[in-house]
Amino acid sequence: MKKIVTYTATAFALTLAATAVSAQSExxxxxxxxxxxxxxxxxxxxxxxxxxxxxxTNSDGAVDADELKVATDAGMLPTEG
Structure with missing residues (x-):
């Protein structure tokens, strides 16, 4: 059971990372x-x-893939409303 939870958590994290990279390229x-x-x-x-x-976060005037992932995971991207 523990392995299933670990695999599921890893797959979820990889999916989030791929989503952030895909969003960045768009x-x-x-x-x-x-x-x-x-x-x-x-x-x-x-x-x-x-x-x-x-x-x-590194104050270089641009957001890279790592910063976008952190922001996405933390819910830092603003939404309308």
Missing amino acids: IDADGDGLLSYNELLAAYPAMTEENFTAID
Whole structure:
């Protein structure tokens, strides 16, 4: 039973990671592998500069795949409403 739970948790984590990468490639308008504030704003109209700064944890002015995954997992991407 413990192995089934471990396998299920691992599969779920891999699915989340793949979803974040897929979402990034769909949002990445210029194809540079990074998401700018404007690219995220186009995908998430409720995005603020404050949200972007919180997601951009290394403060390089762009969101990479790892930062997007962390933000997605933590529910940091803004939603309308």
